[in-house]
Amino acid sequence: MKKTLIIFAILVLGCTEKNAGYPDGTAQKGNLSYQGGSLADWQTKTHSQLVDMLGTNRFVLSQNAPSLARGQTHTTTLTRKALALLKQRADICFQKNTNFIELNDCRSQESAVRLFLISYRALDGKEIGAYLLVPTGRWSRVFDEKSAVPSVVFLHDHTSTKEDAIFNDKGTLKGAALTLAQQGFVVLVPDLRGFGAGQGMTVHEKMAREFSKKGVSFMGVLSLDAVVAQNVLDRLDLPAFGIDRPLDRKRNAITGVSLGAVVALFAGALDPRVDLVSVQAHFLGFEVLFSKHHCFCQHVPAMQDKLNIFDVAMLIPPRKLHVAMGTKDVSYNGFASTAFETLEAQAKLAGLTVCRFPFHDQEKCSVFI
Numbered sequence: 001m002k003k004t005l006i007i008f009a010i011l012v013l014g015c016t017e018k019n020a021g022y023p024d025g026t027a028q029k030g031n032l033s034y035q036g037g038s039l040a041d042w043q044t045k046t047h048s049q050l051v052d053m054l055g056t057n058r059f060v061l062s063q064n065a066p067s068l069a070r071g072q073t074h075t076t077t078l079t080r081k082a083l084a085l086l087k088q089r090a091d092i093c094f095q096k097n098t099n100f101i102e103l104n105d106c107r108s109q110e111s112a113v114r115l116f117l118i119s120y121r122a123l124d125g126k127e128i129g130a131y132l133l134v135p136t137g138r139w140s141r142v143f144d145e146k147s148a149v150p151s152v153v154f155l156h157d158h159t160s161t162k163e164d165a166i167f168n169d170k171g172t173l174k175g176a177a178l179t180l181a182q183q184g185f186v187v188l189v190p191d192l193r194g195f196g197a198g199q200g201m202t203v204h205e206k207m208a209r210e211f212s213k214k215g216v217s218f219m220g221v222l223s224l225d226a227v228v229a230q231n232v233l234d235r236l237d238l239p240a241f242g243i244d245r246p247l248d249r250k251r252n253a254i255t256g257v258s259l260g261a262v263v264a265l266f267a268g269a270l271d272p273r274v275d276l277v278s279v280q281a282h283f284l285g286f287e288v289l290f291s292k293h294h295c296f297c298q299h300v301p302a303m304q305d306k307l308n309i310f311d312v313a314m315l316i317p318p319r320k321l322h323v324a325m326g327t328k329d330v331s332y333n334g335f336a337s338t339a340f341e342t343l344e345a346q347a348k349l350a351g352l353t354v355c356r357f358p359f360h361d362q363e364k365c366s367v368f369i
Helices: 002-011 039-054 080-087 162-167 176-182 203-213 218-234 259-270 309-313 334-349
Strands: 092-096 101-105 108-121 127-135 149-155 186-190 247-257 276-280 320-324
Touching: 039 218, 039 259, 080 162, 108 176, 108 218, 127 162, 127 176, 127 218, 149 176, 149 218, 149 259, 162 176, 162 186, 176 186, 186 218, 203 218, 218 247, 218 259, 247 259, 259 276, 259 309, 309 334
Parallel strands: 149 186, 149 247, 247 276, 276 320
Antiparallel strands: 092 101, 101 108, 108 127, 127 186
16 A cells, blocks of 8 residues: 555654653553453453543534535635745645635646635534645556555644644655645644644643533544534535546545654544544543643543553454654653554454564554554
C-alpha cells in the first residue's frame, strides 16, 4: 500500500509539546484491556464501552446537523496568520481566483493545489471552519492517475491551527497537509474545536470543563468532530471543488500530531470507515495524558484503570494503524516506550503482523511502529 509509505515518510515530525516535566513510569493494562482470544469479539464489546466512557452517547445532537460542506464566497480572503506564514515561504506562490486560492511551487506548476475555505456543522450544530486542499498539477504521485482519489483528514496539534498545518514549514507540523496535497491527496484540515484564529489558548480548556459537567469528555467531542470531517469528505460535492473522479473509500486516512494524534486515534477507533490511522508524536500512557501534568482537554476520567492508549489503538486493526514518536522527543519516556511495547505484544497476541521502521512488505502489515 503505497499510501501508507508516503504518509509515514511525510509525517514523522519529531517532538511537539515540549514538556520535560512529565513523570516517568510504566503504561499499565486496565481491567478491560485486550488479553488474548478473539480480537473481533473484544473489539465489539469494547467499542460500546468506549462510547460510554467518552460520554459521546450523552452528546446533545442538533436536528440540523451535520450539513454538507460548501465553498464560501470569502474563500479568497486569507487570515492574517495565513498571509504572514505565506510571506515566509519563498517556495510557494499563490493566486486568488473567484472562490479558491491556487498554491503553486514557484519553480513548477506540477504540484499546484487549490485551497478552499469551507465550513460545516458538527453534530451539535457547532460551526467548524476548515481548509480543503485539492491537487490539480498531478492527481497522484503514489497511485495510478486514473484511479479514484485518496483522501486524508489532517488534525493539528495543541499549539497550532489549520493554517500551521498548511503554510508553516518551520513549526511542529512542517506544513505537512500541503505536502500531502502536493503528493496527490485531497486533504481536509479543520480547526479543532476551541482553537483557531483569535481563540487563544484557554477557550478549549473552558469548553472541556463545561462538557465535563454534562458527563461528556472533550476528547469525545473532538473525536466526533473528526468523524463528521469524514462525513464531509464522503458527501462532498466533488464537481464544485474541481474533483472529476470519486474519492477512494478504500484509501482514506486520518492523521494528526500531538493532540491531533490522540483525536485521530479515538476517531479511528470509533469510525470503521477510516482505512488508515496514523498517530504522530504522541503515544503516551493515559497515566500521563489523564494527569495534572497534561491539558484537561484530553482527560477521560471514566477510562482510568480500565483501558490505556494501546487498547484504543487495538480497536483499529485489521485496518492499517501507524504509530510514531521520536525517541528524542522530550516527552518520550517510560510511559511511551512501554505503551509501544504493549501495543506490539497485544497485536502479535491477536495474530496481527507488526512491522517496525523501516517498513518492508507493507501489504502484510496491520500495525506499523
